[in-house]
Amino acid sequence: MNKRVLFGTLIAGALSTSALQAQDSVFVGHLADLSGPTAFVGKNYANGIRDALGYIDANGGIDGTRLEFETVDYAYKVPQAIASYKKWVSRKNMVAMQGWGTADTEALITFVAKDEVPVYSASYSGHLTDPTGKNPKTKKPAPYNYFYGASYSDGCRALVQWAADDWKNKGGAGKPKFTHVGDNHPYPNAPKEACAEYAGELGFEVMPPIVVSMKPGDFKAQCLSLKDSQSNYAYIANLGGSVVSLIKSCGTVGTDVQFMSNIWGGDKPIFEAAGAGVKDYIFPAMTPFWEDDAPGMTLVRDISKVSDPSGTEFRSHHYVRGVCSAYYMKEAMEWAKANGGITGANIKQGMYARENWVPKGLEGVCLPANWTAEDHRGINTVNIYKGNYNGGDIEIERVTQVTLPRRDDWLGY
Numbered sequence: 001m002n003k004r005v006l007f008g009t010l011i012a013g014a015l016s017t018s019a020l021q022a023q024d025s026v027f028v029g030h031l032a033d034l035s036g037p038t039a040f041v042g043k044n045y046a047n048g049i050r051d052a053l054g055y056i057d058a059n060g061g062i063d064g065t066r067l068e069f070e071t072v073d074y075a076y077k078v079p080q081a082i083a084s085y086k087k088w089v090s091r092k093n094m095v096a097m098q099g100w101g102t103a104d105t106e107a108l109i110t111f112v113a114k115d116e117v118p119v120y121s122a123s124y125s126g127h128l129t130d131p132t133g134k135n136p137k138t139k140k141p142a143p144y145n146y147f148y149g150a151s152y153s154d155g156c157r158a159l160v161q162w163a164a165d166d167w168k169n170k171g172g173a174g175k176p177k178f179t180h181v182g183d184n185h186p187y188p189n190a191p192k193e194a195c196a197e198y199a200g201e202l203g204f205e206v207m208p209p210i211v212v213s214m215k216p217g218d219f220k221a222q223c224l225s226l227k228d229s230q231s232n233y234a235y236i237a238n239l240g241g242s243v244v245s246l247i248k249s250c251g252t253v254g255t256d257v258q259f260m261s262n263i264w265g266g267d268k269p270i271f272e273a274a275g276a277g278v279k280d281y282i283f284p285a286m287t288p289f290w291e292d293d294a295p296g297m298t299l300v301r302d303i304s305k306v307s308d309p310s311g312t313e314f315r316s317h318h319y320v321r322g323v324c325s326a327y328y329m330k331e332a333m334e335w336a337k338a339n340g341g342i343t344g345a346n347i348k349q350g351m352y353a354r355e356n357w358v359p360k361g362l363e364g365v366c367l368p369a370n371w372t373a374e375d376h377r378g379i380n381t382v383n384i385y386k387g388n389y390n391g392g393d394i395e396i397e398r399v400t401q402v403t404l405p406r407r408d409d410w411l412g413y
Contacts, residue, residue, distance in 0.1 A: 025066035026333070026342045028053065029088040029097040031104065036076030037214050038101060038187075040240025041264050041318050045122050046071065048315070048322020049098045051306040056326065058306075062333045062342060069098075078104045082111070089115050095344050096120070096329055102187040105145065112144040116344040118332070118351070120146050120325045124263065125190040126153035129376045130412025138412030144344070146351060146371065148324045149286040150382045150404070152262055153413060156195035156235055158284060158382035158402035159260040163233045164202045165400075166258070172232070178204040179229060179257075181222070181246070182237025183214040191262070194413050195235065207231050216241035223250035231257050239264035244273040251277040258282065267316045271387055271394045278389045282399070284382045287320040287365055289396065294364030324366035327359035328378075375411060380404045 030049055033042035050071055057067040070088070074080035081104035088094040094117055099105050102123035109128070112119050121128065124147050133141030150158065160178060167176045178199040182188025196206045207229045212222050223246070226234060234257045236243055243265045250257070259281055266283025288294045300323055305311050328351075335350030336342045356368040369378040381403045387396045404410075 024064075025068050026062065026095045027088065027092040028067065028069040028329070029084065029092070029094050030069050030071040031074050031081055031084060031097065031100045032071050033076045033100055034073040036074075038076050038239060038264075040269070041267065041316070042076075042100060042122075044267075044316045044318040045100070045322045047307060048303075048319035049326055051303045051319075052323045052326035052330075053098075054306045055303045056330050062330065063337050065333075065337060065342060067330075068092075074100075074104070076101055076104075078107050082107060085111060089117065095342055096333070096347055098325060098329070099123070102190055103185070106140075106186060109140050109142050109145060113142070116144065116348070118144050118146060118329070118344055118347045120148070120329050122322070122325070123147065123187065123190075124149050124152045124155065125186070126151040126194055126410070126413050127190065128412075131376050132374060133412070134374070135408065135411045135413060137409070142376065142412075144348060146328070146376060146378065148321060148328055148366065148369070148378065149263065150284070150379050151377060152191035152237075153194035153410065154377070154380060154404050155263055155284045155382055156191040157198045157404055157410075158384060159235060159282065160195060160199045160202055160204065160233070161402050161404075162282065162384050162400055163258065163260065164204070167232065175203055175205040176232040177207050177230060179207040179226060179231040179234045180209040180237060181212055181226065181234050182209070183242070184211050185214060188214070188237030188262075191237070194410065204233070210234075212238060212242060212246055214238050214240075214242050216245040219246050219249040220253050222246070223253045223255045226250065226257055227253060227255040233258045233260060236261040236265045240270075241273075243270055247274045247277045247281075264318070266385070266387060267318065268314070268394060269316065271389050275389055278387060281387045282384060283387065284384055285317050286367060286379065286383065287317050287324060289317055290315045290320070296358075296362035296365035299361040300365060320365060324359070324362065327362055327366065328357070328369065331357075331359050375406065377406060377411065380406055 032046035053069045061067045072084045096118045099119050099121040102125045105121040105123040128142045128145040130138040131143040261283045332347045332350030335353045336346035351371045371378045
């Protein structure tokens with residue numbers, strides 16, 4: 001063997017080893033709100049993501065490839081989110097990201113499409129569901145955006161569908177009135193027009209929206225406006241302390257309305273904080289609750305022990321959704337590894353490789369999902385619950401399940 005061939009062989013071997021080492025680990029960025037205005041639920045969801053990523057890495061990674069990740073608390077500030085994203089792309093060769101809020105996720109749509117970085121957000125904005133921009137109402141095509149769960153728009157549509165049935169079942173006369181209540185911010189605004197439009201289709205009289213800050217405060221004035229409007233159903237688009245303040249303020253002024261919240265506005269901490277003011281509170285959920293006995297909850301409880309070895313800490317359904325989000329990404333990465341390597345573009349293709357998809361081990365926890373290259377509405381089924389606080393006991397019951405049609409005019413909206 002001459003030296004040139006030997007040298008070439010050594011170089012090829014070195015490159016092969018280098019490529020193998022590079023492929024032996026991949027990096028995932030994780031944006032979280034641990035200290036900002038949405039931290040009330042942001043901490044719970046972030047813990048689900050972190051524990052799941054840690055569990056995956058400790059249990060074989062992505063079919064043997066280590067899963068590296070970094071969590072950054074961006075405090076719900078868009079510039080910080082963009083700065084972290086750019087740093088991860090340029091310095092860490094990020095192949096995918098677990099994101100958080102609506103404003104930052106929507107601000108990053110063009111970046112992630114250009115860089116081919118799949119983003120799994122905790123924003124369920126309908127604006128993220130049209131990958132090609134074929135619906136004229138789509139603000140911007142979002143080919144690299146995914147989330148686990150129904151969109152805010154579909155969640156609200158399911159609630160007004162329940163409300164229409166509730167009105168009939170109670171023998172309501174005339175048109176029921178519907179009001180959107182939330183801050184003037186991308187997150188509460190995401191479903192506002194879409195849901196109001198559907199409420200109108202179902203026969204509701206849609207009242208002017210009422211603006212309520214996402215920060216806790218005294219909302220008696222807004223509650224009086226709601227009372228004066230004689231609304232029958234109010235959709236709460238905020239979360240956390242703001243929701244608690246709203247419920248208490250409306251209780252003080254005697255507002256008689258059926259509250260329905262988005263998925264972040266209904267959970268055990270809300271009921272504990274609002275106390276006796278919570279009555280027949282309607283909210284959606286996309287997973288079982290911590291105490292439920294679904295088969296996949298065994299894996300969820302094992303994952304929880306990453307940060308709570310005692311296994312005694314309560315986890316909200318926001319935590320469980322974080323686990324689902326991480327595991328859909330994991331299995332898309334496994335598909336990518338078996339089909340050309342773990343790159344963002346291949347992970348994206350991995351999201352379309354299965355139908356009625358439930359991650360292995362999470363049966364009965366994550367709802368079957370279907371993502372296609374034309375439609376990123378992975379889930380169009382919404383479970384609706386009713387919660388009450390009775391003398392310190394929190395009682396939650398499922399009232400119905402709504403499966404929404406995949407209407408073309410609802411894509412990206």
